[in-house]
Amino acid sequence: MIELIDTHAHLDQIDNLDDVLKRSFEAGVKTIVAVSSDYNSCNKTLEISKSKQAKILPAFGIHPWEITAEATDKCIEFIKENAKYAIAIGEIGLDYWYKEVKKDKSKKEIQQDLFKKQLSIAKQYNLPVIIHSRGAWQDCFNLCKENSIKNAVFHWYSGPIDILKEILNFGYFVSATPALSYSPQHQEAIRNTPLDSLLIETDCPVFYKNQSGEGFNAEPKHVALTLDLVSNIKNLPKAAAAEKMLKNAKKFFNYN
Numbered sequence: 001m002i003e004l005i006d007t008h009a010h011l012d013q014i015d016n017l018d019d020v021l022k023r024s025f026e027a028g029v030k031t032i033v034a035v036s037s038d039y040n041s042c043n044k045t046l047e048i049s050k051s052k053q054a055k056i057l058p059a060f061g062i063h064p065w066e067i068t069a070e071a072t073d074k075c076i077e078f079i080k081e082n083a084k085y086a087i088a089i090g091e092i093g094l095d096y097w098y099k100e101v102k103k104d105k106s107k108k109e110i111q112q113d114l115f116k117k118q119l120s121i122a123k124q125y126n127l128p129v130i131i132h133s134r135g136a137w138q139d140c141f142n143l144c145k146e147n148s149i150k151n152a153v154f155h156w157y158s159g160p161i162d163i164l165k166e167i168l169n170f171g172y173f174v175s176a177t178p179a180l181s182y183s184p185q186h187q188e189a190i191r192n193t194p195l196d197s198l199l200i201e202t203d204c205p206v207f208y209k210n211q212s213g214e215g216f217n218a219e220p221k222h223v224a225l226t227l228d229l230v231s232n233i234k235n236l237p238k239a240a241a242a243e244k245m246l247k248n249a250k251k252f253f254n255y256n
């Protein structure tokens with residue numbers, strides 16, 4: 001059976017996790033990178049990574065949607081204390097299309113400060129970063145570069161192609177999601193990303209619509225769908241694409 005890795009899953013947000021993990025394992029998903037989004041989520045992700053039988057690699061971080069003053073300091077402390085267990089820092093970044101930022105531009109600076117703080121933790125512990133960059137692609141790239149981040153993945157990249165090229169030329173990665181089935185921006189980005197710089201993921205439990213217009217809540221097993229879409233877009237047999245995606249993930253996250 002084809003072995004798969006989901007490089008971006010919010011396992012802390014999934015109900016009936018035991019069943020979901022069982023189904024994923026049966027679908028060939030042997031490894032899952034579990035990202036976090038705030039203090040409670042970091043705690044839960046760490047706990048999940050210790051207690052479940054599937055290989056779950058935890059990433060800690062504060063998502064740009066989850067910034068609140070008091071919880072933020074507590075979470076930064078948590079991330080520092082537990083960085084030794086982390087495979088990456090994430091999901092972190094900037095989101096200039098987020099409703100709070102549209103209402104109040106000063107929220108941009110708060111996001112940037114927090115992003116910089118987390119990039120410096122990644123640098124200190126030599127960890128890769130998992131980036132959310134919606135509407136803020138250039139600033140996310142510049143901040144990673146300025147903070148001497150060696151390994152970054154721009155998750156679900158759907159931004160401009162000229163910035164994508166800067167990202168790729170600098171040696172950073174891009175990840176594909178099941179949105180490849182319907183999003184022209186995401187398709188264009190993945191078409192322009194060499195196989196060597198690509199990872200696959202689900203961003204589960206995100207709700208996706210398939211080609212026939214029906215929706216589904218993603219689980220890690222749906223990384224098989226992302227693989228299908230990548231193998232089509234890259235015109236590569238599925239088994240070869242899977243092998244390449246696994247190799248890339250091992251290289252990017254530095255695990256075996």
Ligand SMILES: [Zn+2]
Nearest residue numbers: 008010091203
């Ligand atoms: Zn996510």
